[in-house]
Amino acid sequence: xxxxxxxxxxxxxxxPKRMLKYVxxxxxxxxxxxxxxxxxxxxxxxTLITITSGQIHYxxxxxxxxxxxxxxxYDFFIKGxxxxxxxxxxxxxxxxxxxxAIQVENGAMIIKLLTEIEQEILTRPYQYLISVHxxxxxxxxxxxxxxxxxxxxxxxxxxxxxxxLETVLSNFKNNLSVxxxxxxxxxxxxxxxxxxxxxxxxxxxxxxxxxxxxxxKRLFTYEKLSVKExxxxxxxxxxxxxxxxxxxxxxxxxxxxxETVFN
Numbered sequence: 001x002x003x004x005x006x007x008x009x010x011x012x013x014x015x016p017k018r019m020l021k022y023v024x025x026x027x028x029x030x031x032x033x034x035x036x037x038x039x040x041x042x043x044x045x046x047t048l049i050t051i052t053s054g055q056i057h058y059x060x061x062x063x064x065x066x067x068x069x070x071x072x073x074y075d076f077f078i079k080g081x082x083x084x085x086x087x088x089x090x091x092x093x094x095x096x097x098x099x100x101a102i103q104v105e106n107g108a109m110i111i112k113l114l115t116e117i118e119q120e121i122l123t124r125p126y127q128y129l130i131s132v133h134x135x136x137x138x139x140x141x142x143x144x145x146x147x148x149x150x151x152x153x154x155x156x157x158x159x160x161x162x163x164x165l166e167t168v169l170s171n172f173k174n175n176l177s178v179x180x181x182x183x184x185x186x187x188x189x190x191x192x193x194x195x196x197x198x199x200x201x202x203x204x205x206x207x208x209x210x211x212x213x214x215x216x217k218r219l220f221t222y223e224k225l226s227v228k229e230x231x232x233x234x235x236x237x238x239x240x241x242x243x244x245x246x247x248x249x250x251x252x253x254x255x256x257x258x259e260t261v262f263n
Contacts, residue, residue, distance in 0.1 A: 030065035046107035081159035177236030
């Protein structure tokens, strides 16, 4: 549900790892190199990065770095539309591989809130989960303030669009159409297309295609699955059709992609 730990306690994160949790890593001193999917990020003092549920990540180097990692599940944090919009506010936790290392203005406040969360989890006082939830909200607000103060454009996603993304991510094997997802969410295909255009300038179907491509790269790179295995994992009945799909969207065949990664 909620886990907090020091950089010193992350032996398991020195190897590629995927968790269905949202992860926040805050560096308090030193330098660290963190790999998320296909990209590397440098963390230094008072630098924070967020990792979206399902992204594969690991520490490539620590260089005497110290810091704190907070992990929490979707079900714990998301109680309503407000929470849904806050967690993705300004692209903090983004499904489109837009991770970034963020220099936080008030590092002391972040440390204080993370320390308080750790204490709440250890002692479990009355209504401690509500207390932890509130402190995570304060951390996200503080990070957003740092982003806005440095001149970032304000971005507030729509909760329905975010539920659309979550539904896609949890149903790859089912190969759901946009209309299928609209039915599950109690909305229309037209509405999902409208929101997708607003947030990504793409159709809802093309948003789905992009998420499938990202997931296939993770399965090739870290799970080391075959083309056939990846195709079936992502709801394709025909591996040949999947290969053509992958090449169309990446301009490289799955076989060539795997060779590039492993070489």
